[in-house]
Amino acid sequence: MVGARLPLMLKDAALTALVAAALGVFIVGFHTVDIGSRTGLSFDFWFADLGVALVVIFLGRLGLSLAAEGLRWPAIALGVVMLIAGISPLRLPSGFLHWFVALGGALLVVRAAWPWANQAIAAGAATPTGRLIDRIGNQWAGWFLLAVAVLLPLTPIGDQKTMDLGVLILTYVMLGWGLNIVVGLAGLLDLGYVAFYAVGAYSYALLSTQHGLGFWAVLPLAGMLAASFGILLGFPVLRLRGDYLAIVTLGFGEIIRLVILNWVDLTSGPAGIGSIPGPTLFGAVFAETAPEGKQTVAEMLGVPFSSNQRLIFLYYVILGLALVTNLFTQRMRRLPVGRAWEALREDETACKALGINPTNTKLTAFAIGAMFAGFAGSFFAAKQRFISPESFTFIESAIILAIVVLGGMGSQIGVVLAAVLLIGLPEWFRELGSYRMLAFGLAMVLIMVFRPRGLIAHREPSIRLHPIGAKGGG
Amino acid sequence: MTLAEAPLIEVEHLTMRFGGLIAVDDVSFSGRPCAITAIIGPNGAGKTTVFNCITGFYKPTIGRLRLRGEREYLLERMLGHEIGQHARVARTFQNIRLFPAMTVLENLLVAQHNKLMLASGMSVFGLLGLPVYRQAEQAAIAFARDWLERIGLVAMADRPAGELPYGAQRRLEIARAMCTEPRLLCLDEPAAGLNPRESAELNQLLLSIRDRDGIGVLLIEHDMSVVMSISNHVVVLDYGRKIAEGPPAEVQRDPAVIRAYLGTDDEAIDG
Incomplete structure (x- = not known):
């Protein structure tokens, strides 16, 4: 039976390799090199790289076909061979090919073993212990993640690099939670979320550099400013639905960026705004020497100065801000307005028939989401100390939206997992250079293949008539 | 006329045009509180359009929709959600919208x-x-x-x-x-797709809404057993016009209604 299918599979694999060759020969096969000013450009041939890649694609495709036919062991064997070839000291033409071969092998093994894993998980979840673990997981996963986040800076892992990454991930977690109100709960597809982030960032940058206001004073102001921009935009556009709303918000995001770029008198345009003061701790600054009339944190606490202190402080500030966002959202979800958001996402016509004012309800979601983006924006400005319109391009909106959608619309924990995966992974693979966006793409594809409704698709009711378990619990 | 007999909703000269199509043509009827008023008619007679006008999903081309509560509400002048919020008209949908x-x-x-x-x-x-x-x-x-x-x-x-x-x-x-x-409940084919037992349960529910909650019910229904057994008043529409009105038993015998539902003899012969 297998013998009969094998030629077909080989043919299919060869065809795939052929297509890859046709695509790759110009992209990978030739490189132009500068060979001096007089002779100009010449070609450099990379056919060895192309050859190795094609062999891997051929084997990979064959392995996938085998796995699809239910021949798991040959597929796994093929995957393991590729994995070993990838990580072995074998001299492949480039470092990237090692990654490519190894990752391809690993994926093949995962694909071949997936049905088993799936079965085992399903069987495990069906048992009483499995169900208990599931419930405990649902209840305590959040607390566990919180404990890890709080304790991280105190552990030896909390070096500068990790802290930097932590601050970055938490910023996106906060933005994801903010956008989750708009997209996940109220179901309004907002492609211009970064506009409110920019409003927050520029509010703080301008108020602090030109009027000398501190971070904590500006924070609420930035939130309010961003929220009023949200209302301003919301009034005309929230009567639109679905795709139309997405297009208009996309336009609004670009308008804000272009205004910032061109209003040079106020924002100094593409040059950006520099030397923005960082956040202070009870008025004390994070620096080696304090400016006139100020105190450094190291002096105040009587500890020696270390450059890590500022980073750890920033980490806790964004952790706090993100937690406020989360608590606020969780609370709102259990209030009438939160339920109305979700109802609006489910069926706007039915909402109208029940006497719910759709415009007001959408506006609150839009304004509150914008407010949290404003908070996050002023934190971003205080952390970077320099901002320019380049930080607020459409791709940022797309990444935040991807975090919300891939996390599972409306799921708070899902946002955290997706942010770690989508922001953490590419940063982790920074050594790969420009190929690291492959990791980003790979994470997206994998989530969409294995969890099409997002990492966490489960929706916890906002209220229960019959609480789970006799004693209720958390 | 006692208060209970005063109409809860009065539809006066309701006309709804969509471009050249007249979906509802000069229809007038009224519904009383503590009563079930059924609107029946063949497919495309304009029943759901009447509902959509009453509940604010459409703005009527011509006509007045008066609802009596603590004060009088002119529904044709209110926004969609205000009708639910202030005039207290609730509705269900032909294809369920939960x-x-x-x-x-x-x-x-x-x-x-x-x-x-x-x-x-x-x-x-x-x-x-x-x-x-x-x-x-x-x-x-x-x-x-x-x-x-x-x-x-x-x-x-x-x-x-x-x-x-x-x-x-x-x-x-x-x-x-x-x-x-609500003061007025509009039900758009609530018995559609129900089996006979469920349909009987629905009848009980609707009667209890009428008698216990004491509100007015407007009902669009195809299932004649439901219409005939629970409604107090029946309005028959055909091609957007009202062709008959009255108690169910009377309407059932009305020649115009029979013609609308079964066709005339001539048409039956012509195929």
Whole structure:
């Protein structure tokens, strides 16, 4: 039976390799090199790289076909061979090919073993212990993640690099939670979320550099400013639905960026705004020497100065801000307005028939989401100390939206997992250079293949008539 | 004329045009409180268009829609959601429109949105967790629970509404409309797709809504057994015009109605 299918599979694999060759020969096969000013450009041939890649694609495709036919062991064997070839000291033409071969092998093994894993998980979840673990997981996963986040800076892992990454991930977690109100709960597809982030960032940058206001004073102001921009935009556009709303918000995001770029008198345009003061701790600054009339944190606490202190402080500030966002959202979800958001996402016509004012309800979601983006924006400005319109391009909106959608619309924990995966992974693979966006793409594809409704698709009711378990619990 | 006999809703000269198509043509009728008024007619007669005008989904081209509450509401001048909020007209839909991902209980709480919104101080009291809001929420849950008992869905309260069987979804949609505490309830083919047993249960539910809750019901229905057994007054539409009106037994014998439903003899012969 297998013998009969094998030629077909080989043919299919060869065809795939052929297509890859046709695509790759110009992209990978030739490189132009500068060979001096007089002779100009010449070609450099990379056919060895192309050859190795094609062999891997051929084997990979064959392995996938085998796995699809239910021949798991040959597929796994093929995957393991590729994995070993990838990580072995074998001299492949480039470092990237090692990654490519190894990752391809690993994926093949995962694909071949997936049905088993799936079965085992399903069987495990069906048992009483499995169900208990599931419930405990649902209840305590959040607390566990919180404990890890709080304790991280105190552990030896909390070096500068990790802290930097932590601050970055938490910023996106906060933005994801903010956008989750708009997209996940109220179901309004907002492609211009970064506009409110920019409003927050520029509010703080301008108020602090030109009027000398501190971070904590500006924070609420930035939130309010961003929220009023949200209302301003919301009034005309929230009567639109679905795709139309997405297009208009996309336009609004670009308008804000272009205004910032061109209003040079106020924002100094593409040059950006520099030397923005960082956040202070009870008025004390994070620096080696304090400016006139100020105190450094190291002096105040009587500890020696270390450059890590500022980073750890920033980490806790964004952790706090993100937690406020989360608590606020969780609370709102259990209030009438939160339920109305979700109802609006489910069926706007039915909402109208029940006497719910759709415009007001959408506006609150839009304004509150914008407010949290404003908070996050002023934190971003205080952390970077320099901002320019380049930080607020459409791709940022797309990444935040991807975090919300891939996390599972409306799921708070899902946002955290997706942010770690989508922001953490590419940063982790920074050594790969420009190929690291492959990791980003790979994470997206994998989530969409294995969890099409997002990492966490489960929706916890906002209220229960019959609480789970006799004693209720958390 | 006593108060109970005064009409709850008066539809006067209602006309609705879509471009060149006249979907509803100069229709007038009235519905009393504590009574079920059925609107029947063949497919495309304009029944749902009348409903959409009453509930604000369409603006009538011509006509006046008067609803008597504490004051008189002119529905044709109100925005869609205001009709539900202030005039207190609730409706269900021909193709069920629940909030499928939300639980049964949540569906009934969303229906009490405006009341709860006030109690939560536009969310401020709610965010602070003040007892004012918590009491209001408990009362809303108790109210929803009463309705769940009446439609027999207490055990399913925490299940997503989209997972319920079809008949239960129909009943839930009616309960949800009733949770807005309406003066007038508009039901668009509530018996569609129900089996005879479920249909009989629905009749009981509608009679109890009429008698216990004392509100006016407007009913679009194809199932003649439902219409004939529970309605107090029947309005017959055909091609957008009213062709008959009266008590069910009378309407049933009306030659114009029989012609509209069965065709004339001549047409029957011509095929």
